[in-house]
Amino acid sequence: MIYPERFSTLPAHAWPRLRALLDVHEGGGPLIQMTIGEPKHAFPAWVTDVITDNAAGFNSYPPNDGSPELKGAITDWIKRRYDVAMDPASEVMALNGTREGLYNAVIALCPETKNGQKPAILMPNPFYQVYMIGAISGAADPIMVNATAETGHLPDFSSVSEDVLARTAAVYICSPANPQGAVADHAYWADLIALAERYDFFIFADECYSEIYRDTPPVGVLQVAEAVGTDRNRIVAFHSLSKRSNLPGLRSGFVASGPETIAQIKQLRNYAGAPLPLPLQAAAAAVWADEDHVEENRRLYAAKFDAADRIFGNVPGYQSPEAGFFLWLPVEDDETAALKLWKETGVKVLPGGYLAQAVPGQDNPGKTYIRAALVAPQEQTARGLELIRDCLYAV
Structure with missing residues (x-):
């Protein structure tokens, strides 16, 4: 590399840090994955047909x-x-x-x-x-x-x-x-x-x-x-x-x-x-x-938003998101909360501090949050949210 020092002091990426935090411990129940924002709803079925119909383009x-x-x-x-x-x-x-x-x-x-x-x-x-x-x-x-x-x-x-x-x-x-x-x-x-x-x-x-x-x-x-x-x-x-x-x-x-x-x-x-x-x-x-499939996608996420509001409605500091598909949930310490949740319930979330950095004169603004992705099917998402509430919040 011409400028190796440019990358030598980078903080560790979020996912290796998460694996180091959680994977050395047994989960406390069946895995419910709420870390990565990878959509799991079905994409339009006809996409496969379009690709097949245009397969000659691979040449x-x-x-x-x-x-x-x-x-x-x-x-x-x-x-x-x-x-x-x-x-x-x-x-x-x-x-x-x-x-x-x-x-x-x-x-x-x-x-x-x-x-x-x-x-x-x-x-x-x-x-x-x-x-x-x-x-x-x-x-x-x-x-x-x-x-x-x-x-x-x-x-x-x-x-x-x-x-x-x-x-x-x-x-x-x-x-x-x-x-x-x-x-x-x-x-x-x-x-x-x-x-x-x-x-x-x-x-x-x-x-x-x-x-x-x-x-x-x-x-x-x-x-x-x-x-x-x-x-x-x-x-x-x-x-x-x-x-x-x-x-x-x-x-x-x-x-x-x-x-x-x-x-x-x-x-x-x-x-x-x-x-x-x-x-x-x-x-x-x-x-x-x-746009039809996009409207259906929004309908599925809206149901998850509604479930989150019902489950966390009495949690102090909970803010219902306007958009996107993440919850940004307040905790005392992000790593402590994520580890406790994994060891006691099998739910994996991302410590908020892994998405942020401390800036001069201010603490890392993510250290008092965890991020939960609402991408899994409705029933699994609701179950994960209930486990988060029961494990981390006395409400």
Whole structure:
């Protein structure tokens, strides 16, 4: 490696830490897995037929940026969902899962210096760990901004010091938020866009959970950018079929922005990208065009939300999530609670501190939470939630 020191001090990843914590102990009952956010609802049965019908495409190299059909399906969906018209040829690009795009965004778009200093990349704390490694890979400073109950579980980027904002090249923001389920409203997006214009940075909007909501569709950054008239090139939105359509193994997502920004992203992908095979692109195009299965998916999650509210309604500090499919449950100590739960019940959850870091002058904001994923079937999910309540909360 050219820069081995860049990664030498990284904290351990969440999953090896979880295995080290739990796997040396016997579970106290049949395993109920509530750690990883891997959707378990059925994906549309016809997806297999689309792949089979287009199997001849495996004999060809796929278009690097996405087929015209896929990009057209994506921009049609953006128009239906957000009432924003985008050019499929120049303003969207297909991704091999949004992790690829989120990781490469800093490398593709951010300068080597900002105002003569090392650039900073701001991100929520807790955070999706790809944000941090993307910043580090792009030779930038990852700056965590706490997202707590006091801030509505969304980061207040305006609270960052002037000197850091002056060298900020981009901000990562996840809405609906993982793990808390908080949703950025129109005012939040507008304020963030105004801050980005004032300090000249990109907004990397991770909206992968946008289609899993309870009542009102979450407002999207693209529609707010359109409403306030900002330069679309400043906004970089990421979406995925993994959660929306229960297709994490399809590895299909997209990035949307202005043509200048997309051109820069495409330039990096020409060298480093791994395009989706053509039969899978055909399947993705069909899935983006269909909403019936998405509505059914939301119905299944809504039943789990209702069960969670019933089970935890009397737990002090419990907050019912607006969207996404995680519960962010308050505890005294995350590792102690996760270990107790595993040893006594067989339920596995993720200690919240594994998704966050301590920042100067402040404790790790995840240390007093556990994350429980509501992805298993309804009956198993409800049973796991009841065991969590009975084991950890005296209500």
